Amino acid sequence: MPAGHVLVALFIGLVVAALLNAQGMHKQALAQGPGIGRDIAGTLTAGLAGVSGIFQIDQPRKLLKAALGRSGDDKLVGKLAITAKGPKAPAAPTKPVYSAAKPMGLYLTGDSLITDPGPVLLDKISTNPAIKPLGVTDAHAATGLVQPEIFNWFDYLPQQIKALRPDMTVATFGANDGLGFTGVAGAEEFGTPAWLAEYARRVAGVMDSITAKGGQLVMLGLPIPSDPALAARWAKMNEIQKSEAEKRKGLVAYVDLFDKLKDAKGNYADFLPDASGQLQRARSSDGIHYEPLGATIVTDAIIDAINELATVPGLGAQPAAPPGAAPVAR
Amino acid sequence: MLFPTVTFAIFFLIVLPLNWLTMHNPRNWRIMMLVASYLFYAWWDPWLVLLLAGSTLFNQLIAVRIFKAGAPRARKALLWVGIAGNLAFLGWFKYWNFFAGSAQDAAGTLGIQLDPGFVAVVLPVGISFYTFMALSYIIDTWRGTYEPVSLSRFAVFLSFFPHLVAGPIVRPAELIPQFDNPPDPREVDATRGFALILGGLFLKVVLASTCAKLVDPVFGSPKLHSAPEVLLAIYAYAVQIFADFAGYSTIAIGVALLLGFRFPDNFNSPYRATSVQDFWRRWHMTLSRWLRDYLYIPLGGNRGSRFETERNLMLTMVIGGLWHGANWTFLFWGALHGSALIVERLARGRRTAAGKPPMRKWLAWLITFNFVCFAWIFFRAETFGQALSVIERLFTGWGQGSPAISLGVLAAVATGIGIQFLPVNFWADFQARVSRFPYYAQGAAAGFLLMVINVLGPAGVAPFIYFQF
Structure with a gap:
């Protein structure tokens, strides 16, 4: 085939693919962070999706998606189904008591930051008859509350809570939320008063939907990351999570992972002392996720928080990490 | 820049x-391709380009000096400087924390708290691939089988974007002469190029990503999964890593073909192998032959005693294992394959000596396939503890439900294994038929297939596994 024909064939192929996939591309374009790239991609793909829709070119994709039972994949998120009803007052007066006869249904969910502590926690409680894990760790990496286009927690969580009826949920959100809001309704840069208010509304919505059926929630704050700029963003988001958790005292316990994962000098550290005082790698090379020791520290903090909310036989308070070991520079 | 993205599609439409x-x-082509390739690489992180440029300058300097040096001793000394430089470069970025951590663990068991000085570096994508290609260049120059070329030719060879981040590991003599003998623009093997790109996308986006949906949770928490789920996850990982890596290589070969260049094949239905030796002739073939030509044979190959041959085999496989990642599990995976190659050699020798016929093919396939899958457990697991947990569940996790097994994963595993047994000429015949269609029809069909691949793949395509190597 002559090179000129190759170029034309390639161009035709990409245009055909773009028209057939226009709905999915438009959704993906809107899922980008605010900025000129998102604006251009959003406008271009909106036009493409319009043309595709008018001439019914989007039908093969729709039919194929329907045949696979995934018709909702391309649906754009308009108004969020946030069920925040505000904090319940008074908070749960007494701690629920669980036993082998009445085990605590435990549900673990969130973004990738639950991926490492989840299995460690499930392993630790695997022989405790007073705790019944509800499935495995329900992690959805690269998701959060800011980009429902990528994964809509506001639709997903109420369905999960209704289906599983957990007594205790351990959740973490926010690692992918240090961005501006996006969506069909427009975009808002991170950190503006409007952003902070909307994020608080979303965090409250998540907390209320998890506790709506009477369950309790351990809300894991974001761990201190290695990047100072990211740490500043996450500190703001942690403030919101902590504040919303305090409004729901007795139902929601907030776990401060900035403190738990700092070194003796109060800074981010890749290496932290383990239970015997030996320095071990606690954080992944990305400065965000956990190595086994980090996951264990988080797990111990979760167990403490569960004990704060409920009485579970055999789930003793966790020993504090030995203090004062010298930090190791990154 | 990743192949299966809109960004790459736009980039390629321009390039x-x-x-x-x-x-x-x-000359103009080399400037254009160098700029394009560096832009492609800088898309990950601009500072990576400095590393690539540094490696290019260092290896070019060494190759030219080796070529110009007359005395064999001087040539050899320069070669060792080049090898040491490349290994130090790779070692710093890829292995320093591993060795430092191992030293720390060893000291810890003796009650000594050691601060070996860990470095906060992100592994530069593709470093293992282009470092091995640079080593080929200086070693071939030293051997006298290849003469150094101009800096711009070598720079394009090392950075040529189709192979830059995950191979195939191309030899200088395979690619550089193609730069100076431009292909005929009237006869581009475009049908094959399009077919390879679409086939690679299908492997990556559909098969690898679907398998990952079972593999990740099972290897993350094996104790929470039943034995059938664990068993299927092991086979699914075999399909995932094949589809992931062969997918990338196939796209790379297809992209190069549309640009008019031919790369060597990297995979040849590895899961139809009937011995571990056969497997390594079919799996990541460009790495296998690199290890054979630049490590196994220089170590002595099979020219020495039986012990020396077995030692060379084991060393080659262990180093090959460690090439994949800085972890003891990779080293063990390499040692498992090395042991299997030695056992096969012994068994073959005994059978021949006893005048026995070779093992039945189906039995040999069954043993080989299951051995390879078993070894993948250690490749996939992050720790030995995790690998042992997976194996333990195979024996203890029976008699409970297996909700994680879905029709999609079963279909992906069956397809991933099934395509290995397609007749040898199946794809060539298919391409020959498609090439009879007019170019615009081929383009439109490719567009339709892109949509099908996009829909069949699960939401969120997992990162390429081999990028971390």
């Missing part, structure tokens, strides 16, 4: 015409 427009003038 493809520039490639053919400048092809008649090799």
Whole structure:
């Protein structure tokens, strides 16, 4: 085939693919962070999706998606189904008591930051008859509350809570939320008063939907990351999570992972002392996720928080990490 | 920049015409391709380009000095400087924390708290691939089988974007001469190029990503999964890593073909192998032959005693294992394959000596396939503890439900294994038929297939596994 024909064939192929996939591309374009790239991609793909829709070119994709039972994949998120009803007052007066006869249904969910502590926690409680894990760790990496286009927690969580009826949920959100809001309704840069208010509304919505059926929630704050700029963003988001958790005292316990994962000098550290005082790698090379020791520290903090909310036989308070070991520079 | 993205599609739509427009003038073409390749690489992180440029300058300097040096001792000394430089470069970025951590663990068991000085570096994508290609260049120059070329030719060879981040590991003599003998722009093997790109996308986006949906949770928490789930996850990982890596290589070969260049094949239905030796002739073939030509044979190959041959085999496989990642599990995976190769050699020798016929093919396949899958457990697991947990669940996790097994994963595993047994000429015949269609029809069909691949793949395509190597 002559090179000129190759170029034309390639161009035709990409245009055909773009028209057939226009709905999915438009959704993906809107899922980008605010900025000129998102604006251009959003406008271009909106036009493409319009043309595709008018001439019914989007039908093969729709039919194929329907045949696979995934018709909702391309649906754009308009108004969020946030069920925040505000904090319940008074908070749960007494701690629920669980036993082998009445085990605590435990549900673990969130973004990738639950991926490492989840299995460690499930392993630790695997022989405790007073705790019944509800499935495995329900992690959805690269998701959060800011980009429902990528994964809509506001639709997903109420369905999960209704289906599983957990007594205790351990959740973490926010690692992918240090961005501006996006969506069909427009975009808002991170950190503006409007952003902070909307994020608080979303965090409250998540907390209320998890506790709506009477369950309790351990809300894991974001761990201190290695990047100072990211740490500043996450500190703001942690403030919101902590504040919303305090409004729901007795139902929601907030776990401060900035403190738990700092070194003796109060800074981010890749290496932290383990239970015997030996320095071990606690954080992944990305400065965000956990190595086994980090996951264990988080797990111990979760167990403490569960004990704060409920009485579970055999789930003793966790020993504090030995203090004062010298930090190791990154 | 990743292949299965809109960004790459736009990039390629610009580079493809520039490639053919400048092809008649090799100097202009080299400038254009160098800029394009560095841009492709800088998309990950601009500072990576400095590393690539540094590696290029260092290896070019060494190769030219080796070529010009007359005395064999001087040539050899320069070669060792080059090898040491490349290994130090790779070692710093890829292995320093591993060795430092191992030293720390060893000291810890003796009650000594050691601060070996860990470095906060992100592994530069593709470093293992282009470092091995640079080593080929200086070793071939030292051997006298290849003469150094101009800096611009070598720079394009090392950075040529189709192979830059995950191979195939191309030899200088395979690619550089193609730069100076431009292909005929009237006869581009485009049908094959399109077919390879679409086939690679299908492997990556559909098969690898679907398998990952079972593999990740099972290897993350094996104790929470039943034995059938664990068993299927092991086979699914075999399909995932094949589809992931062969997918990338196939796309790379297809992209190069549309630009008019031919790369060597990297995979040849590895799961139809009937011995571990056969497997390594079919799996990541460009790495296997690199290890054979630059490590196994220089170590002595099979020219010495039986012990020496077995030692060379084991060393080659262990180093090959460690090439994949800085972890003891990779080293163990390499040692498992090395042991299997030694056992096969012994068994073959005994059978021949006893005048026995070779093992039945189906039995040999069954043993080989299951051994390879078993070894993948250690490749996939992050720790030995995790690998042992997976194996333990195979024996203890029976008699409970297996909700994680879905029709999609079963279909992906069956397809991933099934395609290994397609007749040898199946794809060539298919391409020959498709090539009879007019170019615009081929383009439209490719567009339709892109949509099908996009829909069949699960939401969120997992990162390429081999990028971390």
